[in-house]
Amino acid sequence: MKKQKLLNRVSLFFVAALTMIMMSGCSSNYIVLDPKGPVGQTELHLIVISTILCAIVVIPVLAILVYIVYRFRDKPGNDAPYTPDWSDSKVLEIIWWGIPVIIIGILGYFTAKDTYALTKPPVTDAKPITIQVTNLNWKWLFQYPDQKIATVNYCEIPAGVPVQFVLTSDAPMNSFWVPQLGGQEYAMPGMAMRLWLQADHPGKYFGSGANFTGKGFAHMQFQVEAKPQAEFDAWAKSVKHTAPALTKEGYVSLTSKQDTSNVQTFSSYPDGSFEETVSKNGGQYYHHDMPGMSNTDMPGMKMNK
Known part of the structure; x- marks a missing residue:
C-alpha cells in the first residue's frame, strides 16, 4: 500500500511539472517561444x-533515481547481506554510453544544419535593406545608409524583407537581441558583426541589450516595428523632412555621454560616422554577405577580409 502511494505521488509530481512547463510555453511572456520570423x-x-x-x-534517469532510492532504502529489520561482488555489465555500459553518443550526434547534426542555414537569408523577390547599429552607453543608435536617416532606441523595418544589421560598439561590448525575430549577436568595438533578421508580418517587437554593461544596462531597450513596405517608405520620408539633422557635434555628444535616452529620430547623420567608429577601435570586420550583394554593395561599407 505504501509503495503504491509513493508511486502515485511521484507520478503526480511529474504530471504537474510537465503541465507547468507546457503552460509556460503558451504564455505571451515567453517571447522566445513565439517567433515572428x-x-x-x-x-x-x-x-x-x-x-x-x-x-x-x-526523465528516465530521474525515474530510475526515484526507484533506486525507494527500492534500496534502509529500513528497520533489514538483514540483507552486503555483497559488493558485482563489477560491471557490458550491456549496461553500452546503454549508458551509447544513448548519449547517439543523442549528441543527432543534436550536433541539427545544430550544424540550422546554424549554416541561418548564415544567409532565404532568397526572395524583396530587396534586402541594411541598418547599421552602434551600441552606446546606454542606448542604441540605428543608421539607415539607403535612407540617410538615423534613430535612437527605435528601429523601423519593412515586413517580409530581409534586414542586414551591421553591428559595432562605441562602448563596452554588448549583445543585440530581438527575441521574436532571432538570436542575439555581439556588438564589439573595432568589429562590424553581421546579423540578418526578418519579420514575416507587421508588428511591434521587443529588443534589448543582452550583455551587462554598467548601471544603465537595464534601460538599453528598444522597439523594432515592422510595417508594410509602403508605410516604411512613408515613415522614412517623413523622418527625412521633419526630423532635425544629427550634426557632427551632436554625434560626438550622443556617443560620448554615458546616459540613457528616449526615442529620437534624425533626418541625416555625418557621412562615414559608422565606419569611423569601427576604425577608431581597430577596424576589424566580420561579415556574412547577403545573397546577391557583394561587399561594395553595402552602403558606406569598405569591408576588409
Missing part, C-alpha cells in the same frame, strides 16, 4: 529538438 522559427525548432533529446535522458 524565419530565423526565430528555425531557432525554436532547434530548441524543441534539444528539449526532446534532453528529456529522453533526463
Whole structure:
C-alpha cells in the first residue's frame, strides 16, 4: 500500500511539472517561444529538438533515481547481506554510453544544419535593406545608409524583407537581441558583426541589450516595428523632412555621454560616422554577405577580409 502511494505521488509530481512547463510555453511572456520570423522559427525548432533529446535522458534517469532510492532504502529489520561482488555489465555500459553518443550526434547534426542555414537569408523577390547599429552607453543608435536617416532606441523595418544589421560598439561590448525575430549577436568595438533578421508580418517587437554593461544596462531597450513596405517608405520620408539633422557635434555628444535616452529620430547623420567608429577601435570586420550583394554593395561599407 505504501509503495503504491509513493508511486502515485511521484507520478503526480511529474504530471504537474510537465503541465507547468507546457503552460509556460503558451504564455505571451515567453517571447522566445513565439517567433515572428524565419530565423526565430528555425531557432525554436532547434530548441524543441534539444528539449526532446534532453528529456529522453533526463526523465528516465530521474525515474530510475526515484526507484533506486525507494527500492534500496534502509529500513528497520533489514538483514540483507552486503555483497559488493558485482563489477560491471557490458550491456549496461553500452546503454549508458551509447544513448548519449547517439543523442549528441543527432543534436550536433541539427545544430550544424540550422546554424549554416541561418548564415544567409532565404532568397526572395524583396530587396534586402541594411541598418547599421552602434551600441552606446546606454542606448542604441540605428543608421539607415539607403535612407540617410538615423534613430535612437527605435528601429523601423519593412515586413517580409530581409534586414542586414551591421553591428559595432562605441562602448563596452554588448549583445543585440530581438527575441521574436532571432538570436542575439555581439556588438564589439573595432568589429562590424553581421546579423540578418526578418519579420514575416507587421508588428511591434521587443529588443534589448543582452550583455551587462554598467548601471544603465537595464534601460538599453528598444522597439523594432515592422510595417508594410509602403508605410516604411512613408515613415522614412517623413523622418527625412521633419526630423532635425544629427550634426557632427551632436554625434560626438550622443556617443560620448554615458546616459540613457528616449526615442529620437534624425533626418541625416555625418557621412562615414559608422565606419569611423569601427576604425577608431581597430577596424576589424566580420561579415556574412547577403545573397546577391557583394561587399561594395553595402552602403558606406569598405569591408576588409
